[in-house]
Amino acid sequence: MSQSPLARVAIVNLGCRVNRVESDLIANKLQACGCAICPREEADAIVVNTCAVTGEAQTKTRKAVRSAASLAQAPVVVATGCVANLFADELEAAALGLIVEPRKERVAARVLEALGIGEDYVDDRGILAVSPTPTGRTRPGIKIQDGCDNRCTFCIVWKARGASRSIASARIVDAVHEACARNAREVVLTGINLGCYQAPEGDTLGVGAGLPALLCHLLENTEVERIRLSSIEPPDVTEELLDVMASSSGRVAPFLHICLQSGCDATLRRMGRVYTADEFEKRVQSARRHMPRIALGTDVIVGFPGETEAEFEESIAFCKRMQFARMHVFRYSKRPGTPAARASHQVSPAASATRSARMRSLAHDMRMRQMQAFVGLEEDVLVQEPGAAVSGGLFDVVVDHSCSVGEFVRVRFDRIEGDRLVGVRTTASLA
DSSP, X not given: OOOOOSOEEEEEEOSOHHHHHHHHHHHHHHHHXXXXXXXGGGOSEEEEEEOOSSHHHHHHHHHHHHHHHTSTTOOEEEEEEHHHHHOHHHHHTTSTTOEEOOOGGGHHHHHHHHTTOOSTTOOOOSOOOOSSOTTSOSSOEEEEEEOOOOOOTTOOHHHHHOSOEEOOHHHHHXXXXXXXXXXXSEEEEEETTGGGOOXXXXXXXXXXXXXXXXXXXHHHHOOOSEEEEOOBOGGGOOHHHHHHHHTSTTSBOSEEEBOOBOSOHHHHHHHTOSSOHHHHHHHHHHHHHHOTXXXXXXXXXXXXXXXXXXXXXXXXXXXXXXXXXXXXXXXXXXXXXXXXXXXXXXXOHHHHHHHHHHHHHXXXXXXXXXXXXXXXXXXXXXEEETTEEEOTTOOEEEOOTTSOTTOEEEEEEEEEETTEEEEEEOSSOOO
């Protein structure tokens, strides 16, 4: 008979890819201490990993905390993340008995303490990868960088996360090895500003070695079959990085999520972004020269303060020209404490909603067009759950239910069904 867990804990994650990785780290620590990860309704304790990137995100945080605290079983609720770092007092007032712990490395210990279990055996390794992760992801994330030195006028994350800092390459190699030992076939490198990775002092890569050097190091010193990069800023899409990706024989996924935010230079200036639309386009053109089949994703904000109809039209026309395969569209939401929130000429909610609908429609059309270009081609896809896989370009793929979860399978993209490619298995994986 299996041993009963010491406690049942739910993880509620809000926000970015880095938050998801950190939620997995917390879940892994709790599992290592004998806890089971479970749905909220069955939990003795709930961890809410908060997000402060927008005012709307902070509102969702308060709702998530109150909802967790109001469950019938009266679980212990521990909140961490950016809101806990920036607005601890406000967060504590959201629910009676809420525990606010800004330090994510202490969250597991606080959960155990609150449950009366103790913390002596909590192992704080700081960086770890799990596959499948306790929260059910087959592609584990590895945080290689944290913090940000940029000061975008709409963003407060740099205050919550602090200055840019990077993880030693040896620890990243260890994390990849551990992920592979847990049967991970693909890992995702993540960071608040991923392209700012610089090997720290004393690192064997050489102090200041950047993301391209780290990728080469991982390709040479680990057995991982595919490495994927999470979002990256346009200036960091360098020729050196593209050379490494293009020469990796598919071991670095042919996908880049390059943050745009707006295709209008006037809007970009008000946002405090450090590139122009023309500079962005040149990076895209270079990426496609290196890898003609690369898929590109981006983030776009509509309704930013001062955005006129003409500026929006310029932005949407630019996005159409870029032909993104994946585009996350956000309506601007005031983030108190940022310059943009105090700016004049705030765009009306009605105008923002109209622009968002148009941009989302374009995003759908572009994604369908990009998928159509893959029909008839073959590729190794990673099975994430029964009948569902993901391609190198981050397209969702329908596969036969006989394909094993967590494995690469070789398929031919036969057609499109809904918003997914249909993959017909051809041979064993070439990976």
